[in-house]
Amino acid sequence: MEKIKLFESKDKALQTIEDNSIHTLRIDGKAYCLGRIGTELFAIDDTCTHDGASLSQGEIRNGLVECPWHHYLFNLKTGEQLGGKCPNAKTFPITVDEEGVYLQLPLNPTD
Numbered sequence: 001m002e003k004i005k006l007f008e009s010k011d012k013a014l015q016t017i018e019d020n021s022i023h024t025l026r027i028d029g030k031a032y033c034l035g036r037i038g039t040e041l042f043a044i045d046d047t048c049t050h051d052g053a054s055l056s057q058g059e060i061r062n063g064l065v066e067c068p069w070h071h072y073l074f075n076l077k078t079g080e081q082l083g084g085k086c087p088n089a090k091t092f093p094i095t096v097d098e099e100g101v102y103l104q105l106p107l108n109p110t111d
């Protein structure tokens with residue numbers, strides 16, 4: 001796993017990312033959908049598994065990300081696509097320690 005530092009602290013992350021919001025995060029040319037639910041941050045692949053829309057350009061309600069193109073719903077925590085209309089979204093762990101908040105990415109991007 002590769003560890004990408006997103007914020008200096010959890011407090012800084014919570015000050016920066018509003019509750020129940022999603023954002024586009026670009027790392028090495030790849031996009032991720034970063035969102036906050038309560039005091040927790042989550043990251044899923046930004047590319048919709050249905051037809052490739054950017055999920056972070058959609059809406060979030062009650063922990064569900066709605067794709068902007070065909071309105072399929074994805075659970076931000078688990079990546080599950082509700083209704084099984086297309087594959088689930090890949091999730092990426094976010095970890096916190098005393099030095100910061102990190103996105104954990106596989107060393108091989110296809111993993």
Ligand code: FES
Nearest residue numbers: 048050051067070
């Ligand atoms: S591209 Fe996302 S639901 Fe169709």
